[in-house]
């Protein structure tokens with residue numbers, strides 16, 4: 001089923017199975033849909049999103065942090081920022097939730113095969129990119145070199161850092177971490193630069209002409225990273241940006257997420273830089 005065909009506006013029932021705190025305001029929630037959801041979630045492609053509803057609070061778009069497991073459970077890494085995310089963080093294990101989706105475009109995995117892939121994540125941007133990273137690592141024989149550059153404000157806000165260090169040590173991931181500033185505490189045993197993500201990229205030598213780049217982070221990052229990647233020699237149609245826009249329906253009906261003539265929920269949230277350059281307000 002393609003994203004455009006999947007116009008489901010009725011959430012299917014799910015339960016909060018467990019929760020793992022990753023930082024003081026961010027946790028990984030494992031959500032178990034009931035049986036009817038399995039065929040839907042099994043079509044998930046990294047980069048797509050689901051609409052998660054918390055009864056009594058509302059519904060929000062979230063990009064799964066990994067591909068759904070065989071039993072249909074899905075991991076959602078969610079930062080507490082407002083009404084619905086706060087309600088989710090307060091929900092007890094076993095709480096009833098709702099899920100719709102998956103929606104939107106994911107990363108173009110077939111055309112990325114055979115190429116090196118550079119992932120650039122700023123802050124919470126690691127959450128949506130993690131599902132792409134997991135796919136690349138599990139299928140590393142089908143892709144070129146896999147590199148992750150990940151920047152956080154400070155070491156304690158760096159999510160999944162033990163897991164990422166493990167991937168670097170055992171699964172061939174080239175990993176570069178940076179923090180905006182490093183307070184007194186050490187980086188937890190991780191080799192970590194101090195500076196901004198674009199600084200890491202500027203000192204990096206790679207096969208740009210052959211590479212795909214996947215970027216997710218705060219909006220301010222996109223303009224400069226997009227320009228830097230292009231200047232380094234990555235083709236703009238291979239610079240893939242995962243955009244975050246306020247959404248309501250998630251299925252192309254309300255126009256809440258309009259980006260010029262495009263809708264972020266249907267045509268995105270993953271867009272090539274070449275498309276976004278045609279939309280003045282996109283970046």
Ligand SMILES: Cc1cc2nc3c(=O)[nH]c(=O)nc-3n(C[C@H](O)[C@H](O)[C@H](O)COP(=O)(O)OP(=O)(O)OC[C@H]3O[C@@H](n4cnc5c(N)ncnc54)[C@H](O)[C@@H]3O)c2cc1C
Pocket residue numbers: 049058060061062063064077078079080081082083084085086124127128243244245246247269
């Ligand atoms: C495609 C997509 C994928 C996403 N994936 C994730 C994810 O994996 N993990 C995660 O934690 N969050 C993700 N988000 C963001 C998440 O949807 C918002 O944080 C959530 O909707 C906030 O809801 P709330 O009711 O808690 O906050 P509200 O009470 O609605 O707002 C709280 C604050 O957050 C701001 N805000 C709310 N929604 C957005 C938004 N979409 N963009 C920018 N600012 C916003 C508001 O302006 C306000 O300042 C994603 C968003 C999109 C569009």
Ligand code: FES
Pocket residue numbers: 246247248249250251252253254255256257258263264265266
């Ligand atoms: S969220 Fe309604 S059209 Fe995109």
